[in-house]
Amino acid sequence: MIARTRSVVLAACVAAAGCVTTEIEPDDAGMPAGLPVVIPLRGPDGYRPEDPVTQYYESALLLMHDAVLERDPERLIELCAQHDRSAAPEAVREQIARFRRIARVLTFEREFARRAIVELRGDLRPALGELVPLEIRCPILDQSDVVIGGEGSSDRASFQVRVRLEDVDCFGGSVERSFSALVGLSHEVVVGLEQLNVPFDLDAVPPQGILRRVRIDAALLPGRVRLEGERLPCQRIELARREFELFPKGIEIVNAEPMKTLRNALRSPDPKHLENVFLAVRAMPVDQRHAACEILIREVRIGDTVRARACMAALRELTGAEISVDDRRGWLRWWTEQATAVGESR
Numbered sequence: 001m002i003a004r005t006r007s008v009v010l011a012a013c014v015a016a017a018g019c020v021t022t023e024i025e026p027d028d029a030g031m032p033a034g035l036p037v038v039i040p041l042r043g044p045d046g047y048r049p050e051d052p053v054t055q056y057y058e059s060a061l062l063l064m065h066d067a068v069l070e071r072d073p074e075r076l077i078e079l080c081a082q083h084d085r086s087a088a089p090e091a092v093r094e095q096i097a098r099f100r101r102i103a104r105v106l107t108f109e110r111e112f113a114r115r116a117i118v119e120l121r122g123d124l125r126p127a128l129g130e131l132v133p134l135e136i137r138c139p140i141l142d143q144s145d146v147v148i149g150g151e152g153s154s155d156r157a158s159f160q161v162r163v164r165l166e167d168v169d170c171f172g173g174s175v176e177r178s179f180s181a182l183v184g185l186s187h188e189v190v191v192g193l194e195q196l197n198v199p200f201d202l203d204a205v206p207p208q209g210i211l212r213r214v215r216i217d218a219a220l221l222p223g224r225v226r227l228e229g230e231r232l233p234c235q236r237i238e239l240a241r242r243e244f245e246l247f248p249k250g251i252e253i254v255n256a257e258p259m260k261t262l263r264n265a266l267r268s269p270d271p272k273h274l275e276n277v278f279l280a281v282r283a284m285p286v287d288q289r290h291a292a293c294e295i296l297i298r299e300v301r302i303g304d305t306v307r308a309r310a311c312m313a314a315l316r317e318l319t320g321a322e323i324s325v326d327d328r329r330g331w332l333r334w335w336t337e338q339a340t341a342v343g344e345s346r
Helices: 052-069 073-083 090-115 251-256 258-267 271-282 286-302 305-319 328-345
Strands: 019-024 034-040 117-120 132-138 158-168 174-184 196-202 211-220 223-227 230-234 242-246
Touching: 052 073, 052 090, 073 090, 090 223, 090 230, 117 242, 132 211, 158 196, 174 196, 211 271, 251 258, 251 271, 258 271, 258 286, 271 286, 271 305, 286 305, 286 328, 305 328
Parallel strands: none
Antiparallel strands: 019 034, 117 132, 132 196, 158 174, 158 211, 211 242, 223 230
């Protein structure tokens, strides 16, 4: 149900001879695990585990390792500054330099999670049942020189997009559908120089109601990014959830005059017009809601089963009262209680 370019799932691998490795567990079943952080604890020559200097730097590197696992770039930068000394073994200084780069990736992860969003493409919101053009968008992240791989790269970034649709009908019923897909980045992006845009389309799914609630969750999947020519691990990054609603064509007419729409819908003998009852109450101004409730309650009291149920569904949408759309007595009792409360307050 999501149209997109061919996607590449980023796989994790590591060669770890003479190293300590830590794997991050996958966030979702079936999704790739986070890439490991690899910390060599020995230099090329003369490794002596009993040597105090060796023990000192092993301890320091493990503290840095823990800061990576805790996704704490500030702590990692602090540790690097504290232990990066000119007298340190060359292998240790190389690892500290690498940890500094990892800290920059951690900062990128946090900023990307904070600022990347899912947005509609274009100025017009599609109508219910139409194709929905969307994109994952992230503005330029100043002070970051992280490079995200695009199509043709072994490190091409992929996003998992998870969609939930809820179609609501005018009688209070609903149908939910969920699906997901992978969307790949089309070209390489230096996040400090270029805005990231990943377009994709939500197919024109036939509606099963008069209102569609759309919820989209997106995440950058675990993979590798480049920084100063080095490929570094990047963990799964969840983006802010995007929610919006889709309405039938002509909703502008309903929104312009909701009270008129409500009255006309209830005057019509055609049950098809009951759909406008639900749509009208959603657009009802605050100062007209009491009058709208009076109109709906009258239909609950004297209307046939179909009309009464549509009006009870509209009342629940308008007031938020947790009363069944099949409970006429419950709604009439609720209305009496509302009238009593208003009378006592005067």
